[in-house]
Amino acid sequence: MKWTIGILAGVLLAATSCTSALSEAEEKAAMEKGASLAGASFKALSAQLQHAMKEGGPAHAVDFCSLNALSIVDSLSEAHGAQIRRTSDRIRAPHDRPDAEETQYLHAMLEEWKAGATAADLSARAVVHGDSVAYYQPIFINSPACLKCHGTAGENLDASAVAVINERYPDDQATGYAMGDLRGMWSIRWAR
Ligand code: HEC
Numbered sequence: 001m002k003w004t005i006g007i008l009a010g011v012l013l014a015a016t017s018c019t020s021a022l023s024e025a026e027e028k029a030a031m032e033k034g035a036s037l038a039g040a041s042f043k044a045l046s047a048q049l050q051h052a053m054k055e056g057g058p059a060h061a062v063d064f065c066s067l068n069a070l071s072i073v074d075s076l077s078e079a080h081g082a083q084i085r086r087t088s089d090r091i092r093a094p095h096d097r098p099d100a101e102e103t104q105y106l107h108a109m110l111e112e113w114k115a116g117a118t119a120a121d122l123s124a125r126a127v128v129h130g131d132s133v134a135y136y137q138p139i140f141i142n143s144p145a146c147l148k149c150h151g152t153a154g155e156n157l158d159a160s161a162v163a164v165i166n167e168r169y170p171d172d173q174a175t176g177y178a179m180g181d182l183r184g185m186w187s188i189r190w191a192r
Contacts, residue, residue: 022128030126034135038124038186041076041084048072058148058161066168070095081190086139088184092165092174101127102187105136113138113182122182128192137186141177150177 022030052064070093077084087098089106098106105125112122124137141150148158149165157175165172177183 022126022133026128027126030128030133030135031124033190034124034126034137034186034188037076037080037082037084037188038135038137040080041073041186044072044076045069053145058158059164062149062161062164062168066093066164069093083187083189085187086184087187088139088174090173090184092169092172094171096184098187101134102136102185106185109136109138109185110182119180124186131192132189133192135186135188137188138182139184139186141179141181141183144179146183147177147179150174150183152176152178 048068049061049065052061056064073084073086085096087096087102087106089098089103089110091097105127109122119138119140119142122138124135127134127136141147144156147156149161151157152175153162165175174183
């Protein structure tokens with residue numbers, strides 16, 4: 001039964017996603033480009049986040065991120081000629097809501113992670129759609145600092161940050177995480 005469902009799901013995926021295979025060299029280049037753009041974006045965001053944390057603590061940093069995170073990532077997109085996004089199955093910012101294909105890949109990553117895959121096992125993936133390439137890379141809660149804004153109230157979620165989070169993100173779903181949790185993924189797309 002499980003097999004039948006698995007095969008059916010595979011066939012459905014292949015039929016609906018309209019992907020064609022990348023050549024080995026193209027796949028390698030896509031993985032390298034995706035990893036380098038995700039790395040540069042992470043660096044830019046975390047440098048600004050750390051600066052804001054130092055300047056005014058977690059509440060100020062939430063405020064700063066709510067005003068600037070999207071434009072920091074958007075200006076990187078512009079500079080690199082790619083569409084760079086972060087997304088999650090439990091979003092904080094409404095603009096990070098996953099589209100249909102992102103949802104598909106997020107769920108696949110979550111399944112693997114729930115089945116015991118660690119950050120080291122769970123690799124990024126590159127998908128081609130005719131004339132564009134999509135690169136999806138998992139994002140993990142990889143530092144206790146993340147928990148100040150994504151952890152659990154009464155435990156490690158920063159009390160001063162909570163008020164600003166609730167004010168800026170009334171539909172926030174991005175708390176309750178623990179170290180090592182799969183938080184979401186980078187979604188990076190560019191013309192082939
Ligand atoms: C100072 C508080 C703060 C800290 C610390 C923090 N975040 Fe966030 N995070 C936010 C805010 C605010 C947003 C929404 C930003 C926006 O409006 O675009 C966010 C958004 C995200 C998103 C995008 C998906 C979504 O839910 O909108 C990911 C992924 C993410 N954070 C991961 C992390 C990780 C991993 C760490 C630790 C390395 C971390 N965050 C540390 C406040 C924080």
